[in-house]
Amino acid sequence: MTALLEVEDLRVAYGKIEAVKGISFTVDAGEVVTLIGTNGAGKTTTLRTLSGLLKPVGGQIRFNGRSLKKVPAHQIVALGLAHSPEGRHIFPRMTIEDNLRLGAFLRSDRPGIEKDIQRAYDLFPILGERRKQAAGTLSGGEQQMLAMGRALMSQPKLLMLDEPSMGLSPIMMQKIMATIAELKAQGTTILLVEQNAQAALSLADHGHVMEVGSIKLSGTGRDLLHDESVRKAYLGED
Numbered sequence: 042m043t044a045l046l047e048v049e050d051l052r053v054a055y056g057k058i059e060a061v062k063g064i065s066f067t068v069d070a071g072e073v074v075t076l077i078g079t080n081g082a083g084k085t086t087t088l089r090t091l092s093g094l095l096k097p098v099g100g101q102i103r104f105n106g107r108s109l110k111k112v113p114a115h116q117i118v119a120l121g122l123a124h125s126p127e128g129r130h131i132f133p134r135m136t137i138e139d140n141l142r143l144g145a146f147l148r149s150d151r152p153g154i155e156k157d158i159q160r161a162y163d164l165f166p167i168l169g170e171r172r173k174q175a176a177g178t179l180s181g182g183e184q185q186m187l188a189m190g191r192a193l194m195s196q197p198k199l200l201m202l203d204e205p206s207m208g209l210s211p212i213m214m215q216k217i218m219a220t221i222a223e224l225k226a227q228g229t230t231i232l233l234v235e236q237n238a239q240a241a242l243s244l245a246d247h248g249h250v251m252e253v254g255s256i257k258l259s260g261t262g263r264d265l266l267h268d269e270s271v272r273k274a275y276l277g278e279d
């Protein structure tokens with residue numbers, strides 16, 4: 042069986058500066074794969090390239106067996122690749138419900154859309170309670186829930202989450218991680234970028250450690266969680 046996502050020798054540059062220097066990894070259907078690494082390692086650049094927002098200077102991206110090289114960003118969403126970006130980017134003046142509906146902009150199956158809005162409310166009850174309020178009134182953690190809910194509205198085959206726990210309290214972070222685990226249990230395939238290596242590796246099937254544009258180490262979540270160099274560099278142990 043071929044992987045749902047295949048990234049091969051991917052290179053991405055900002056002008057002359059290469060931010061991603063030839064990385065390769067795969068994501069199988071049903072898996073959670075995490076990219077961890079320090080600030081500036083190239084994690085966000087990688088996700089933005091997979092979404093079609095940045096153009097690679099080299100390498101291959103295949104999604105569901107198809108090359109994404111010449112596919113524009115909006116068609117990539119239509120193919121089933123959704124992105125919950127770093128910093129959330131919700132629309133603060135629109136209601137929570139309208140933000141969710143935006144995530145379904147490519148769909149026309151009204152009953153299915155209503156069902157998925159309800160599913161988002163089941164996943165995050167606070168969003169349902171406040172559905173008619175402006176999204177800007179939500180707390181940071183609640184806005185993160187909205188960003189995840191919105192990404193799910195496109196019925197993605199692969200959900201990419203860029204630092205969903207950033208800036209959240211420990212309790213909110215646990216809630217977000219529990220939701221990711223719940224989505225995984227429901228069969229959602231997830232590519233998770235996280236600074237919180239402990240949380241990400243604990244729920245990931247596979248992980249890759251990125252440093253200055255390259256993958257330095259790969260393994261199962263469990264192996265990386267117990268790897269001495271990972272523990273020293275990312276889990277604050279000496």
Ligand SMILES: Nc1ncnc2c1ncn2[C@@H]1O[C@H](COP(=O)(O)OP(=O)(O)OP(=O)(O)O)[C@@H](O)[C@H]1O
Nearest residue numbers: 055060078079080081082083084085086087127236
């Ligand atoms: N628009 C840009 N123009 C020029 N350089 C950029 C741009 N965006 C990112 N970079 C550089 O590319 C490198 C990779 O950045 P990227 O945002 O992908 O890292 P990251 O792993 O997501 O980091 P963080 O954990 O801080 O979010 C960094 O050196 C960054 O300064």
Ligand SMILES: [Mg+2]
Nearest residue numbers: 084085086127
């Ligand atoms: Mg980033």
